[in-house]
Amino acid sequence: MSNSFGQNFRITTWGESHGPAVGVVIDGCPARLPVTAEEIQADLDRRRPGQSDITTPRKEADKVEILSGVFEGLTTGVPLSLAVRSSDQRPGAYDEMREKFRPSHADYTYQAKYGHRDHRGGGRSSARETIGRVAAGAIARKILRLAGGIEVRAYVTQIHDIVAPPVLRLPTLDEVEANAIRCPDEATAARMIERIKQVRSVGDSVGGVIECRVRHVPAGLGEPVFDRLEADLAKAMLSLPATKGFEIGSGFAGTLQKGSQHNDPYVKHGSRVGTATNNSGGVQGGISNGEELVFRTAFKPTATILQTQKTVDIHGAETELLAKGRHDPCVVPRAVVIVEAMTALVLVDHWMRQAAQNQAFRF
Secondary structure, X not given: OOOEEOOOOEEEEEEOOOOOEEEEXXXXXXXXXXXXXXXXXXXXXXXXXXXXXXXXXXXXXXXXXXXXXXXXXEEOOOOXXXXXXXXXXXXXXXXXXXXXXXXXXXXXXXXXXXXXXXXXXXXXXXXXHHHHHHHHXXXXXXHHHHHHOOEEEEEEEEEOOXXXXXXXXXXXXXXXXXOOOOOOOHXXXXXXXXXXXXXXXXXXXXXXXXXXXXXXXXXXXOOOHHHOHHHHHHHHHHOOOOEEEEEEOOHHHHHHOOHHHHOOOEEEEOOEEEEOOOOOOOEEOOEEOOOOEEEEEEEOOOOOOOOOEEEEEOOOOEEEEXXXXXXXXXXXXXXXXXXXHHHHHHHHHHHHHHHHHHHOOOO
């Protein structure tokens, strides 16, 4: 099982949903970076369960501990190890799932691959694994901010069939955090919240779309062919639980345009070259062009719902399952900070690769 991500800035996450703790090891973090647990905690607080009445009621403080790699407030250059201990565990709620596979969950596929699985809350396939990603993303985000003032902001644009008006500028963090759904359009956010409450009342779930914008990305990040910037972003986003789609710039809508409509004309922006439009989403030929990165990630409805569903057990016998436990009726609001974290991890890794390429040799 591969649990690592990145090349120069490499993370390895560990832990299961109902294990004693989850966390991450970060290798490649530069030395002398000021880091405090409070900085990391700010992002973990945005991800943690029990934030509102439209998320899972599981109560976890998700308090981060820095186990290694920081001395006297500065990174030392050795691997950082970050841990979050679990406290509100109720593994008994998953006893029936020891032998019964939840539809559209990873229960069957994990059993087919490994022949043995942790059925408690999905074990390693649980979204609780993303705690490590968010903790590492907080470090990556700080490096990007100090290195080039890069800003990463994600927000909800769609819940079920409710779509927010297009976002034409980078929202502030306060605008995104102003409501429980994390949609910067207040009127649409209210409708989205009501939709989630409605489906939750009948034991069902819904999905949605998160858009992410990144400002001040320098031109030149990304590699030709296999490590294209958008390819690595797509891998990062589709590695998240419940994701089913990724598009950048005009995305699938661009298929409805002609080349004369879709092409981004080059223009002069002060002292730099830029584009008049941004249908490319900030990436051309797999390499950032200096414009704002804009992409979207689609999340399916939460697989575990509180309705009786047909399934089979580990012996192949047909049966029914009524799931218990505490689950999000929609994972999208809590996934906003996770999308930001994975974006920061991709960008800091490519930024380090670009810096190494340009500074390794001087002619």
